[in-house]
Amino acid sequence: MTDDDDMLRYDKMVEMALRGVVKVSIEEVIAYHKDHGAMPGEHHFYITFLTDYPGVDIPDYLRDRYPGEMTIVLQYQFSDLKVDDKAMQVTLSFNNVPEKLTIPLAAISIFADPSVNFALQFQPLGEAMDEADLAILSELDDDGPDDDGSGGGGKGSGEVVSLDKFRKK
Numbered sequence: 001m002t003d004d005d006d007m008l009r010y011d012k013m014v015e016m017a018l019r020g021v022v023k024v025s026i027e028e029v030i031a032y033h034k035d036h037g038a039m040p041g042e043h044h045f046y047i048t049f050l051t052d053y054p055g056v057d058i059p060d061y062l063r064d065r066y067p068g069e070m071t072i073v074l075q076y077q078f079s080d081l082k083v084d085d086k087a088m089q090v091t092l093s094f095n096n097v098p099e100k101l102t103i104p105l106a107a108i109s110i111f112a113d114p115s116v117n118f119a120l121q122f123q124p125l126g127e128a129m130d131e132a133d134l135a136i137l138s139e140l141d142d143d144g145p146d147d148d149g150s151g152g153g154g155k156g157s158g159e160v161v162s163l164d165k166f167r168k169k
Contacts, residue, residue, distance in 0.1 A: 023083055
């Protein structure tokens with residue numbers, strides 16, 4: 001067994017936990033949007049993702065226009081928003097043409113909600129999330145036997161969290 005085999009990968013655990021924040025945030029918006037037809041309060045999301053990441057499904061003209069990276073905004077005009085442990089889907093309008101986008105959570109490089117001065121920046125994960133990564137995301141959804149599905153948490157101060165200082169060089 002090498003030293004690398006017995007190391008706890010805290011950097012990877014933190015990265016996956018923070019990607020879970022993105023997933024839970026989208027789930028909260030889905031629930032609110034279903035009842036109210038809008039985002040809660042002044043919340044809106046800027047989601048930047050890698051367009052060439054495996055599993056990203058966007059129209060070719062968008063991939064050509066945004067090679068490498070693209071940012072979408074979820075605020076007023078979106079529909080069919082879905083999320084699971086691996087990816088999010090949303091329909092957005094581009095030049096008045098609705099387009100369905102599928103974005104693996106692992107492809108997201110920045111998630112921001114400017115209304116509360118909150119942002120997360122991620123390093124791209126490998127080709128796809130492995131089973132251990134998915135298990136971490138699943139645990140984030142389960143707050144225990146009394147889980148009310150709210151995702152817990154509360155209001156925090158707005159901070160940009162960069163994980164670079166925790167990564168092995």
